Every structure is written in C-alpha cells, then in structure tokens.
Amino acid sequence: MNAAQAANTMKGVFMRTIVQKSYRKAFAILLAVFVALAMVPGTAQAASYTPVQPDTTGAITITGISAGDTVKAYRIVETTYNKTANTLTSAFPAGSNFGITFADYSKLASDSAGMKAAADKIAAVATGVGGLTPATVTATSAEATFTNLAMGQYLIAVSPQASSGVVFQNTIVSLVPAANVDNTYTLTDATIEIKSSKVTIDKKADGKDQVDEYALGDVIPFTITATVPSYPENATNTKFVIGDTLSGGLTFKKDVTVKIGTGNEALPANAFTLVQNDDGFTYTLKDYSLIKQYAGQNITLTYSATVNEAANVTNPETNTAKIEFANNPYDSNSSDIITDKVVVTTYGVYLLKVDGSNQTKLSGAEFTLYKEDAGGIAVAGITPPVRAVKVMATGADGIAQCDDLGIGTYYLKETKAPAGYLLSDTVTTVTFTANTVESTGALAKYYNAGTITNAKTPLLPQTGGEGTLTLTLSGLILITTAAGLAVWSHRKRKGL
Structure with missing residues (x-):
C-alpha cells in the first residue's frame, strides 16, 4: 500500500467513527426529549376531566339492594368550592348535632370500626324526627342511582321491601372532589355496595317440611330456627318476636325450649319473654344487649304437638311460624314479617x-x-x-x-x-x-x-209358632203320662 492509499484508509476510518458518534448522540437526545414529553401532561390528558365549579353536582349508585327497596341519601357533610381561592371546605350541616365533632369525624378511616360507630350515631339523628331531608329513590332493579347531588358526604339508609328479611347497614358515601396535578379539582361519581344482614326463619316438623307418618295421638316434634338480627348499639327499635299458632288438628303441648349460638347455649332468662297459649306461643325480645354477641347466629326453639281428631284428610294441617322484626332500627313504626310453614298430611x-x-x-x-x-x-x-x-x-x-x-x-x-x-x-x-x-x-x-x-243372631222360637205348639203338645203328653203312672202306682199299693 502506498502513502496515498494509506491516507485514504485512515480518512475512511475517521469518517465512520464521526458518523457513529453522531448517531449515538442524536439517539440520546431523542430519547431524552421523549422521556421529557412523557412526563409533561399534554392537552389530551388535561381534557380527560372537568374542573369543579361551585354548583357542580354528582351521582351516587347504590348496589346490593333489590327492586322495591326504598333508598334515602342524607347529606351529612356539606362540601363547598371557593372558585376565587380555589379551595374546598367541608363541615356538618349548620345546627346539626350528631354526637361527634367534625374534627374527630374527619380523622376516622373509611370502613373502620370507628367510622361504623359514627355512622350509627349520625343515622340516629339524621333519619329521626326533625332530622335531615333526604333524597329518595325507589329501586326498580338491583341498584338505584341518585343524580344531581351537591358535593359532600351522604348517609345511605335503605328500607327494604316487605318480607325480604333484610336489615341494611348504615353506610356513608363520599362525593367530594379530588385534587388534580394542575391544582384544579374533579368530582367523580360514586358507586357503593350496601352491606346487610339477613334475618331468616326455618320451621321443621321432625326435621322435614312435610310429614305424613303421624296418626291420631302421635306427638310431632317441631323446631324453629331463626337468625339473630344485627342492630346498631344505639338502635331505638330492636323488635324481634318469634311466634307460632298451630292449626286445629294439632294440640300444643306447651313445652317450648330455646337455645342460641353455635354451642346451643341457654339464653339469659331476662333476654326474652315466653307466652304459651293453648294453640301456640310468642317469644319476644326484651333486651337486645344480652344477645347482641350472637348477631348473625341461630336461635332455635323446639316444641311439640299431638295429632288430634280435628285433623282433616282433605285439608292438611298447614302450620306457619313467623318472625316480626325491626328492619329500620331507628323507626319504632318500622317492622317486617317473614314466615315459614310445614304441612302435616293425614x-x-x-x-x-x-x-x-x-x-x-x-x-x-x-x-x-x-x-x-x-x-x-x-x-x-x-x-x-x-x-x-x-x-x-x-x-x-x-x-x-x-x-x-x-x-x-x-x-x-x-x-x-x-x-x-x-x-x-x-x-x-x-x-x-x-x-x-x-x-x-x-x-x-x-x-x-x-x-x-x-249375620243375624239365631233367635228363640216365637209365641204361637209351630215350635211352641210342638212343645205344648209334648208337655201335655208328658204330664198325662206322668199322671197315669202316678194313679197306677197308688192303686197298686192299695191292692185295688
């Protein structure tokens, strides 16, 4: 290779090195620009929300309910947006006294035991006489939606439809704006599932819903198994009555016994009152505080009845037990009745x-x-x-x-x-x-x-009949013969 060729080779290597470095530098610059752009909100992201105004409203959707339930939303916290200062302020409604300060309420975590207790306290006041005026919706399906609600927090209270056997838990839902990265606020609609406890009743005759093996004089064992309802600590309505009136073909033996809980424990004597009548009984709750630890567990009543002569073949004995209970723990006029029956066929x-x-x-x-x-x-x-x-x-x-x-x-x-x-x-x-x-x-x-x-009983011969005449003639012959023998014997002794 001569000097000129060597110089050209070195020049080519030098140029390739410069180009490669340029590519790497350009790629690094582009990557930095891309990362920087990704970290800066663009116009599309800014357009994904609408900042609140003083009159902004939202919606709350309630699930976990049934068609026919009445749902009420009480605004227990009022949230106000100051557009000039771009600030939010929240407080209990003016003049309200929920038994807790707003400062203490604000420190409570969602779904905590403290929040649940606070919800019960607030519910007793907000839903009571002279309380707050709610927005009301009657559910037409398994959910209900409130629209055009002012910003704040809402107590949701559900009154279930008749015979549903449900007691709904007081629930607080937040409809308060959240801050954005650009120091604006956005209000997002809320959806919440309402929790509830179910009150049930199950009546059995000898462990079955229908029996047909019992006859007149037989004793049928009955049981009623019911669920203990869950009521708040401050509930003013804790009505809970279990009763049964037996049908006419069964004679009640007045032998009710009661157990509660998973361990079949005896109840405190002063928790309930028991009244037994000739045709059935009522078992009425007196003091919920004595059984509250059994909420959601079973209470079992056992008793018996005897099949009597009023039992009817064409009209089987249908016996219905019932529970009447408070489905709104703060309304003394609110109650529900659920039933269950057994059939005794003869x-x-x-x-x-x-x-x-x-x-x-x-x-x-x-x-x-x-x-x-x-x-x-x-x-x-x-x-x-x-x-x-x-x-x-x-x-x-x-x-x-x-x-x-x-x-x-x-x-x-x-x-x-x-x-x-x-x-x-x-x-x-x-x-x-x-x-x-x-x-x-x-x-x-x-x-x-x-x-x-x-077959008829064989009869003796009748008077005037052939049998009577035969007997009479036979008798006369015997008498005559006997008389003749007597005369002959007498004359013989006299030698006549």
Whole structure:
C-alpha cells in the first residue's frame, strides 16, 4: 500500500467513527426529549376531566339492594368550592348535632370500626324526627342511582321491601372532589355496595317440611330456627318476636325450649319473654344487649304437638311460624314479617257395614283401628303387636270412617256388633304409603276398606209358632203320662 492509499484508509476510518458518534448522540437526545414529553401532561390528558365549579353536582349508585327497596341519601357533610381561592371546605350541616365533632369525624378511616360507630350515631339523628331531608329513590332493579347531588358526604339508609328479611347497614358515601396535578379539582361519581344482614326463619316438623307418618295421638316434634338480627348499639327499635299458632288438628303441648349460638347455649332468662297459649306461643325480645354477641347466629326453639281428631284428610294441617322484626332500627313504626310453614298430611279410611243376607246398611257397629307398634299389645287375629288408635262407629248409612292416620299399616277389627247381629271376626289390613291411591266421590282421599257383613243372631222360637205348639203338645203328653203312672202306682199299693 502506498502513502496515498494509506491516507485514504485512515480518512475512511475517521469518517465512520464521526458518523457513529453522531448517531449515538442524536439517539440520546431523542430519547431524552421523549422521556421529557412523557412526563409533561399534554392537552389530551388535561381534557380527560372537568374542573369543579361551585354548583357542580354528582351521582351516587347504590348496589346490593333489590327492586322495591326504598333508598334515602342524607347529606351529612356539606362540601363547598371557593372558585376565587380555589379551595374546598367541608363541615356538618349548620345546627346539626350528631354526637361527634367534625374534627374527630374527619380523622376516622373509611370502613373502620370507628367510622361504623359514627355512622350509627349520625343515622340516629339524621333519619329521626326533625332530622335531615333526604333524597329518595325507589329501586326498580338491583341498584338505584341518585343524580344531581351537591358535593359532600351522604348517609345511605335503605328500607327494604316487605318480607325480604333484610336489615341494611348504615353506610356513608363520599362525593367530594379530588385534587388534580394542575391544582384544579374533579368530582367523580360514586358507586357503593350496601352491606346487610339477613334475618331468616326455618320451621321443621321432625326435621322435614312435610310429614305424613303421624296418626291420631302421635306427638310431632317441631323446631324453629331463626337468625339473630344485627342492630346498631344505639338502635331505638330492636323488635324481634318469634311466634307460632298451630292449626286445629294439632294440640300444643306447651313445652317450648330455646337455645342460641353455635354451642346451643341457654339464653339469659331476662333476654326474652315466653307466652304459651293453648294453640301456640310468642317469644319476644326484651333486651337486645344480652344477645347482641350472637348477631348473625341461630336461635332455635323446639316444641311439640299431638295429632288430634280435628285433623282433616282433605285439608292438611298447614302450620306457619313467623318472625316480626325491626328492619329500620331507628323507626319504632318500622317492622317486617317473614314466615315459614310445614304441612302435616293425614290419611283416612272408611268401610261399609251391611247385613250379610239382604245388604241392608247397619248402624251401631264399632270397629277398633289398630296400628303396628313394637311396644303394643297382642290382639286376636292380628299377628304383630299393636296399639289402638281409634274406635270407628257406623252411622245410618252404614259407613264408619277415620281421618287421622299417618303412613304405615293398620288393622280394622269389629269390637261391637249392631244389635241383633253376630260379631264379625274379619280383620281388614290397611296400608298407607306416600303414594296411596285415593278414592273418588264424597270420600275422595280416603282408603276404601271394603264392605264387611254381619249375620243375624239365631233367635228363640216365637209365641204361637209351630215350635211352641210342638212343645205344648209334648208337655201335655208328658204330664198325662206322668199322671197315669202316678194313679197306677197308688192303686197298686192299695191292692185295688
């Protein structure tokens, strides 16, 4: 390589180095500009919000409710925007006394126990007589929305629709502007789910919603399981009454016992009052403070009733228990009623009693109805041990019937015959299952045990009949013969 070529090579290397350094420097400058631009709010970001004005309003959407619930929003904190000073000020409404200073209230964290207690205090005043005037919405779905609300904080109070079994928690929602990076304020609409506690009732007969295995004289065990409601510490309405009125076919045994909580504990004697009547009971809360620790847990009442002769086959015994409770803990006129029922179904049996020779319908016959019972007695003609359930008597139509039977096997045996008839030794077996075929006509839903006949009692010969004449002639012959023998014997002794 000569001197000229070497010089050109060195020149090329030098130029490439300069270009590469220029590229790197240019890339670094562009990167710095890009980062700087990214950190500066642009016109698009500034346009994403609208700064508040003194008259700016917003909306609050409430969820966790049901169609038909009445929702009220009380403005408990008034927030004001001063446009000139570009400042926000907040305070309780003038003249209000919520039992807490605004300074102390402002220090409370959202969803804290202190905030919940404050909400309860404020609710007692704001929703009471002479309190604040709320905005009101009736929900048409699972949510409700308030619009055109002035800036501030709102207490949300929900009055549930009837028979919903719900007690809603007092909730405070903030509709206060937030500061932006450019020292303006923006108001954002709020959405909140209202918390609630559910009051429930569940009545069972022998652990079931429907029973059909109990007959006349049987004792049915019942339970009512109810949820203890959750009321605020300062609630003025804590009504909670559990009651049951039994139907006519059941005789109440007045034996209510009560347990509470997961450990089935006995309740303090002065927490409730119990009134037991002939047909049912009421169990009324006296002092909520004695059971408040069980809020959300169960209270269980057990009792029993006996099936009586008023039980009706065609009209099952429908027994409904109820709870009446305060669904607004600050309104003494506010309450709700929820119910639950059980059905006691009984079966019936009937038979027809007739003369075995001419099918004449017979009254005055009595049949004893027996039911299988391992601890029962022995009865002639019936194999298993049984107990007597009922005595059925036939009327002028020859029909005897019974309405008060549960599923199982029964035996019908005549224990008194109609006058002038022999007692039948027929034993009729009747079995009821859940699918027992019903009869038709006037005795629909009764089991037809069939027709049972009787034979007449053999009669003595009647006066003036052939039997009487035969006996009379026989008697005269015997008398005459006896008289003749007596005369002959007398004359023989005299030697005549």
